[in-house]
Amino acid sequence: MGAILAGCATPSGTGKPLSAAQPNSPEWQGRISVNVQGDNPTSMSASFLLRGDAKHGELDLYSPLGTTLGALQWTPQWVQLSDGGKHQHFKSLSELTEKATGAALPVDAIFGWLQGRDVQASGWLADLSAVSQGLLTARRTAPAPEVTLRIKLDQ
Numbered sequence: 001m002g003a004i005l006a007g008c009a010t011p012s013g014t015g016k017p018l019s020a021a022q023p024n025s026p027e028w029q030g031r032i033s034v035n036v037q038g039d040n041p042t043s044m045s046a047s048f049l050l051r052g053d054a055k056h057g058e059l060d061l062y063s064p065l066g067t068t069l070g071a072l073q074w075t076p077q078w079v080q081l082s083d084g085g086k087h088q089h090f091k092s093l094s095e096l097t098e099k100a101t102g103a104a105l106p107v108d109a110i111f112g113w114l115q116g117r118d119v120q121a122s123g124w125l126a127d128l129s130a131v132s133q134g135l136l137t138a139r140r141t142a143p144a145p146e147v148t149l150r151i152k153l154d155q
Contacts, residue, residue: 027051028114030134030153032061034101038145042102054093054108061100072100074107103140103147113138114151 033045046069047062059072071082079090081100090096094104109126112119116131126138134153140146 025052025056026111026115028151028153030151032101033148033150034103034105035148035150036102036145037147041145044101050114054111057107057111059100070100072096103149105149106138109138110149110151114153 029049032048033043035043049060051058056075061069063069073080074093074096079093079096081088081096093107097105097107106121106124109119109121109124113126113128113136116128118128123142124138124140134155136151138149
């Protein structure tokens with residue numbers, strides 16, 4: 001499981017929240033789970049609030065009790081994870097999502113998939129058949145290990 005989910009803490013952001021900078025940006029909330037197969041299988045599950053887009057965005061992850069587990073933020077200039085007052089910076093969204101969820105997620109594609117668009121992501125296959133009901137499943141088969149992403153939106 002990603003280190004972000006090991007403890008419960010309330011992050012404090014740096015700078016202006018992206019939601020304030022982009023008041024009309026898309027927003028989704030619900031539950032997310034990421035299961036990684038392989039020699040050391042891991043899984044992560046959390047409530048989430050996703051705002052923005054693949055260029056400027058925020059992803060907040062919450063425990064079942066509503067405690068903030070971590071806040072992911074990104075712009076073209078920086079990518080960071082805020083966890084319990086600590087801020088870790090990353091070179092890419094792939095590194096950030098791997099740290100937070102246990103797998104490098106195709107953030108560009110996820111934003112498209114949530115809007116019902118069949119966006120291609122290398123190694124990933126998305127099932128968009130139930131997106132209109134708020135369900136998204138995507139599977140990465142290459143490179144190994146296999147990863148399954150499930151999103152259930154609040155409706």
